Amino acid sequence: MPEGHSVHRIARQFRLHFVGKRVSASSPQGRFAAGAAELDGHVMTDARAVGKQMFLEFDHERWLRVHLGMYGAWDFAGDITADATVLAANGRMGQTNQKGTPEQSGTPGELGTPGQPVTVDAAGEDSLHSIGAPRVARLRMAEQEKLGPGADTFPPEPIGAVRVRLLTHDTVADLRGPTACEVLGAEEVQAVIARLGPDPLVDPGKRSEDRFVEVVRKKPTPIGLLLMDQSVVSGIGNVYRAELLFRAHLNPHTPGRDVPEETVRALWRDWSKLLKLGVQHGQMMTMDRLGAKQKAAALAHREDRHWVYHRAGLPCRVCGTPIAVEMAAGRKLYWCPKDQA
């Protein structure tokens, strides 16, 4: 489900609350028992996102590669600091931990205690008003971010089929429903990354733009398919594709080699901009050209958030022409037949 911006957000969450800490790894569901055993007891040393893929590095040169696919998600709980902007937008501030945990709060070397859940005190807060209320924040990070039901003990019981649980002394991350989850060596990680097109946040600068332009401009493949090809450019999914093409006034069927070079460059720069914006806000912001009032509506209601995505048959926000939808490589492609003629 998540497109590139979500995966970058998740990697950041790991950098903030896991990197530098010793991790207890397990597979409550059982399907990743061997992989978890290989990571168990090691210190997480890095967390990186490339496109929709995430790589977690451990201190014995082993990496966990995770791809969330269609419905994968990470559930974070414990001493995590949620993004107030996003949670406010979702209208569920709940029991968010607002302590502002510093990045280096963890003590490397201290092991989590999976077998012995302990009741967590609302540290430094008066608990009289919160009797019966969950004290451990739970944050689900997939395509959307939202607070979960919370918990009274740390670590909380895994909910659902948890493929991997990564536990530190004060934080926990549960992975469910991923397309890919495997332990790799550094060389294998490099091989995976080498097969991916440029990611504007990983490879900023002109070299990446040139690479993207060069590849697109030599292919007969429709631009609507090229934007979804992770070997051409990383991180774009079905929503960003539709929105980028609309913003470029570009017909999705145009062969890559027929798209004017300046338009291809504009596409790359717009993707860079939307990706940064998405990471910043924790959700897709494809209608940044709007005024403040419309922007607020877009933040509050998902259905008001896009120019063309998921708007088949509805009037184009610019010209009123009904938005068209067609299947392209098994995915729904939305576009305005007039503004993207």
Add this chain to the structure above:
DNA sequence: CATCGATGTTGAG
């Protein structure tokens, strides 16, 4: 409560 569809990728045919 059953069913459907989804922001993705892989591999079979």
Add this chain to the structure above:
DNA sequence: TCAACCTCGATGG
């Protein structure tokens, strides 16, 4: 080109 993967919110009865 299509099913499988395996999750969950939206929708309908």
